[in-house]
Amino acid sequence: LAKTTQPISMDSYEGQEVNITCSHNNIATNDYITWYQQFPSQGPRFIIQGYKTKVTNEVASLFIPADRKSSTLSLPRVSLSDTAVYYCLVGHSSNTGKLIFGQGTTLQVKP
């Protein structure tokens, strides 16, 4: 099962672009990379998922290099409401049974 490593915390200011990188050196060939956002006292919420290159949706972009050993979640022009914990999760295809979250990155957006 691919282990993930992310920075524990990051600070940003409103209106800035935020990039959070996750390392997953032993990702399996068929594994997808999924990012979740969690607010206090709520369950994690799906943000974006990708396999390779770049994926974009209405809230974020996900950049995955060719070797797929890392991924970067990009949040454009963050606001105070983007203050949350962000988790990357790898390993859906190799083991749907044991999907384990890492420590996550606590993003603090300041005014």
Added chain:
Amino acid sequence: EPEVTQTPSHQVTQMGQEVILRCVPISNHLYFYWYRQILGQKVEFLVSFYNNEISEKSEIFDDQFSVERPDGSNFTLKIRSTKLEDSAMYFCASMGGVNSPLHFGNGTRLTVT
């Protein structure tokens, strides 16, 4: 948009009592999970369930814990004899298929006194 629902939102119980946490996953989903989160800590995997049986479980999920899908809609987590350290948020999640994202409920806050 369909969602995972959990009841109750808050449960207070005394040490040694049994509790049952209930979840209604998204209706066409196939994979079901329970996670817990102690205040200020990360989300911890407890157990996964597929095809009417447990797929994987963590070291936390000892014989005090059990899961059941008693009918086509509910997915329950039972703790037989609660301990103070079981106090946490418990999240249920479901997944439609391989490589699909997890969909989480809003959790049950369990307080053991």
